[in-house]
Amino acid sequence: MRELRKELTPQEEQKSYAKYFNQPIVSPNPELMAILQEGPMDPNKVLMLGNVNVLLKDGYSDVETGYCVLPNGTAYVAVNNKFPGVTLEMINWWFAWHGLEDLRYMLWFKKGHYGIDISEKDRAKILDPTTPILEKFQGCTHHVIEDTGNGPEDIQISFLKPEELGFDMEELNSKDITVVTGNGVAQSRKGGPKAPAVMLHYFREIPGGVESRSRFWMGYHMIDKKPCKLLPDGIQIPVQAPRGLAFHNVEEYSNLAAILPDLYNEMGGKIE
Template structure:
């Protein structure tokens, strides 16, 4: 019996109560959305997430209405390889997905179940995850389309870091409006996850609608309507909660599924 395929029957040990986000994240949420410059994720993700300094917990809105949310999470006992494994392992199962944020994660379905493939990025890059989750009080039905780190300027060959990159879209509205990057680097005793979300570059999945409404959807007023400040702040708090929660159970789960000798 493969523990990778059958561990769902023993997930109770990893169903932990959710703790509040770290104080620095809660303070950033209380501070509100700050004004600033925001470029496309492809143009600035490396600068924000791969620099020597950790990225701040902050939500920033540009004059044109686009938003960038950044959050830095210390992950004691976690390695970058564990994060790479997690993104490949949890995709096919709602029960696994709910471990990550028991209060907000509802459902996850993957386009291609690649459980028989090698661990890690072989399972998620080029794949799509269809998730239902609460961001704040709003239930979002999202498509997360994972892409190569090179699409955002990161070197996938780096041995000391793992970068998870994806484009996100709203399944109800039919529009792609965001990008996410989690850049994970090793630290003494664990890892640090530097997360960034870029929202407001809106494209509709139907080409004719995109051609007809693309200009309207990407005005300042429409971006603020589609991505209000409350959504950006809720996303910041959500990220602070789920990434800290993940660190609490991931090392033991990884060891149970992969075995103590796994890298």
């Protein structure tokens, strides 16, 4: 088991972007934090896995930020984060760039990000200048050490392509959208069962920047383009799990929104 790192090595401290790790984390979006502090949302207003094409419509869903446990024991999280001054190009670059070393993952949110690993095959694909930008994360797997609100976990994130989640690709490709999605498996560093989930970050342009309409379906995986409930019948996910993930998502993306424009410009949009 890899160590839980909270400090940088001397070699990491020498890198120009170490300053983003060393500076204070920005305060999370107060509007979103206030919504989450009101308690669980109405389960009847959940966007069910399998209905993701609803996100392609203009406007917003009834609930863009909330969390709950569903009658079948699974859980749901939705968060609508704003990224002023950020472009979709920056988002694509970030998801390709940050998997290459611990420091890049840690500077995203040092309060809860402790390390990241990828295979040598994925590393070669990311660093290959002929690989299209979206394929530098779609189809890759990140092994991260992260605290999503309920203690440190080892998490495997297997990134998928939008079509594997059921998106209408003709309509999706007609819009300026970046979809970051994948199957995740998390296990507490203290041991215990492995927890499956499906992650979706639907990025679209808004005046002055972009927004992420994030969705998590805890207890599920996408298998052969179909949502599959992996949570055993009779088991219920404790509400602390989606609640912690919702607050964590606001915190980590508030910080990323604050640092990404400068970081991207300093790196010149290069992936190396």
